[in-house]
Amino acid sequence: MPQDSPMPLKRVLYHHRTQGKAVEGVHIRGVSDALRAEGVAVDIISVPGADPYASPKAMSPTRSSKSWMRALTRLPEPLFELAEIAYNAIAGWRVLAYLRRNADVDFIYERYSLFMISTVLLGRMRGLPVILEVNDSAAVHRVRPLFFHRVAMAMERYAFRKATGLVFVSAAFRNRIQQAHGTLAPAIVTHNAANIDKFSFTEQQRSDARAHWGLEGHVVCGYLGAFVPWHAIDKFVYEIADRLEQAPHLKLLLVGDGATYPEVKAFVEKRGLSDRVILTGRVSHDAVPGLLAAMDMAILPSAGDYTSPVKLFEFMACAVPPIAPDFEPIREVLVEGSTGWMFRAEDTAAAVQAVLQRSTDADELRRIGQAARAYVAAERQWRNNVLQLSDFYTGLRQPATAAA
Known part of the structure; x- marks a missing residue:
């Protein structure tokens, strides 16, 4: 897309399940602000209390802004992962309620989290594109090892195959995920950025x-x-x-x-x-x-x-x-x-x-x-990233438009 061309997007729903702080908050704000600067309305749905714009902007990524979040992360691993799986119901309900109020959403952009599949399921049910930004995976080494590893891999494989598109933060990561899961949805590589x-x-x-x-x-x-x-x-x-x-x-x-x-x-x-x-x-x-x-x-x-x-x-x-x-x-x-x-x-x-x-x-x-x-x-500014994302979305929609 030429950089002076209008962006073919009106509204994007950004969904994430992070605490919205430190590096993840920088990334969420970077993408959202760059889209808004191009005239795109961006609505954010997150874990309650984890709005990246409301979270303390401090260089302390090891501190959570909410005591209940800290308590949740300290649960024994099996219980913590069961809570992550259960959150699909909460996220699905909230996203569905949002979509019923906003019929003009072009696509859902989700920062992928382990065990999260409800958004992809909703997108397929409603014929709405869902693009996953992939920063994590059950297929890589983790500081906090997974207890329900096979379940995480199975849910992840479904999400990565049934999403409309995937955005990876490096080619090395994309290649590793492809090796672990085989066939994937169409994907691009978009490294991080800074304004x-x-x-x-x-x-x-x-x-x-x-x-x-x-x-x-x-x-x-x-x-x-x-x-x-x-x-x-x-x-x-x-x-x-x-x-x-x-x-x-x-x-x-x-x-x-x-x-x-x-x-x-x-x-x-x-x-x-x-x-x-x-x-x-x-x-x-x-x-x-x-x-x-x-x-x-x-x-x-x-x-x-x-x-x-x-x-x-x-x-x-x-x-x-x-x-x-x-x-x-x-x-x-x-x-x-x-x-x-x-x-x-x-x-x-x-x-x-x-x-x-x-x-x-x-x-x-x-x-x-x-x-x-x-x-x-x-x-490598955030505007470069959202221009690439817009081009990716346009390319994903063309086959459907041609078929129609």
């Missing part, structure tokens, strides 16, 4: 941020995200601690909190590194661009081997060149030595070496950072 206007800053803002955190005169390597084991920021700090003395020009600015944050903070203080490893703790999401402005480069110590890290695009949008693990989804979007650098995945020592090596050339950091920002501006 340039939300990740822009002036030189004054950069100077103020660096002064506030005591970073003047240093090359700053940043991190943005959760302090959780699978992101491995704790391992990175422990590994680089003994090398910082060799790099007096370098400081770390680590933004966020989470399960491993207290241990990292205690380690930094015990080693006397508080002036070299700056820990901001929990910050509001609105404060993130200002903190990014203080960075010269960024590290992603680890990432999912099938996911598309939002923080990667936020770094790039802010002209902060990323150093990231060479998982396949990252290789799909990052050009080595052009828009960032990669190291061997799950090799913390290699991540540390890459940071130390790149920190010595400030001009190169600026050049790569500007190239990364230009790439996001041209191809």
Whole structure:
């Protein structure tokens, strides 16, 4: 679709079963806001109390905004999964009530969740397209292992085959799901994104941020995200601690909190590194661009081997060149030595070496950072994603139109 063509959509129902916070909230708002900017009405149905626009916008993805949600996630796994299955009845009833009030919906866009099939069933019953955005699957390794794995796989296979279309966050993920489930509904790959206007800053803002955190005169390597084991920021700090003395020009600015944050903070203080490893703790999401402005480069110590890290695009949008693990989804979007650098995945020592090596050339950091920002501006803003989604929807509807 030419970018100046009107979008052939009037109204979209966005359904999700997430808590609407942290990265998932960023993604939901990114897609919804981009559709609305194109003149499309977007209505959101979620778990009660999980509206991503009402949730606290804070860098604390390990905290839930509702006590009942926290209690639910602490149930024994079999009970938790039974609750997920039962939620189909609630979601189905709410979506059906909405559809009876709104006859002008073009399609339902759902952020897929395990055991969720009621929306696909309703779409087929009412002849309404349902497009699933797939960020999770019973077919991949999970931090919280599934108890009813076979049931989850069977329900997922139905949803992925009977949906009108699927949107995957990486080609690697799509290929893995296809291998696990065989035939799938028509699918596209849409990596995550970041809006340039939300990740822009002036030189004054950069100077103020660096002064506030005591970073003047240093090359700053940043991190943005959760302090959780699978992101491995704790391992990175422990590994680089003994090398910082060799790099007096370098400081770390680590933004966020989470399960491993207290241990990292205690380690930094015990080693006397508080002036070299700056820990901001929990910050509001609105404060993130200002903190990014203080960075010269960024590290992603680890990432999912099938996911598309939002923080990667936020770094790039802010002209902060990323150093990231060479998982396949990252290789799909990052050009080595052009828009960032990669190291061997799950090799913390290699991540540390890459940071130390790149920190010595400030001009190169600026050049790569500007190239990364230009790439996001041209191809990886949320508007790019919804234009692709609109084209996908149009293509899905053409066979039905021709048949009619």
